[in-house]
Amino acid sequence: xxFLPDESRSLPPPPLLNKGSMWLGFAGWMTALIDNAFNxxxxxRAGIHRQILLATLGCFVGYQLVKxxxxxxxxxxxxxxxxxxxxxxxxxxSTG
Amino acid sequence: xxxxxxxxxRWRLVAAAxxxxxxxxxxxxxxxxxxxxxxxxxxxxxxxxxxxxxxxxVKQHNEDVMxxxxxxxxxxxxxxxxx
Numbered sequence: 001x002x003f004l005p006d007e008s009r010s011l012p013p014p015p016l017l018n019k020g021s022m023w024l025g026f027a028g029w030m031t032a033l034i035d036n037a038f039n040x041x042x043x044x045r046a047g048i049h050r051q052i053l054l055a056t057l058g059c060f061v062g063y064q065l066v067k068x069x070x071x072x073x074x075x076x077x078x079x080x081x082x083x084x085x086x087x088x089x090x091x092x093x094s095t096g
Numbered sequence: 097x098x099x100x101x102x103x104x105x106r107w108r109l110v111a112a113a114x115x116x117x118x119x120x121x122x123x124x125x126x127x128x129x130x131x132x133x134x135x136x137x138x139x140x141x142x143x144x145x146x147x148x149x150x151x152x153x154v155k156q157h158n159e160d161v162m163x164x165x166x167x168x169x170x171x172x173x174x175x176x177x178x179x
Binding site for chain 2: 009010011012013016039041046049050052053056057059060063067
């Protein structure tokens with residue numbers, strides 16, 4: 001299956017800065033900071049271009065992954081509701 | 097297993113000998129990184145790539161929003177059971 005099938009575009013797109021993209025952007029930034037530490041450079045003030053680049057790439061990858069996650073969840077929900085619709089007998093009485 | 101133990105001992109020596117846990121590599125193979133002079137090509141490429149990726153991300157997000165709105169209009173809320 002493709003990473004993002006065409007029907008995933010029927011879903012509302014997640015906000016640009018969501019949990020996934022923020023977290024991976026933060027992880028990319030941390031990677032740049034750790035690279036500074038291992039190469040004995042000043043941690044925050046060195047390699048600003050590296051920090052920005054890795055944070056950007058993290059945000060980008062995070063956004064794509066969140067879109068795919070939402071698509072997978074929506075697909076499972078749709079199949080679940082379809083099953084409930086096709087088997088009303090099993091779900092009619094909520095008492096038991 | 098003996099090779100693994102030797103490797104562990106070597107790492108412990110490296111960590112103990114170096115002032116901090118810095119990566120040490122042979123001077124015959126790698127150049128000394130000169131952190132005093134900026135690598136302007138690298139800096140330019142990094143900033144340029146960052147700007148391009150942000151532009152791509154924002155453009156893709158706007159396209160996604162427009163495509164979703166378009167499909168919502170086209171569908172006209174046919175399915176009322178799922179949200």
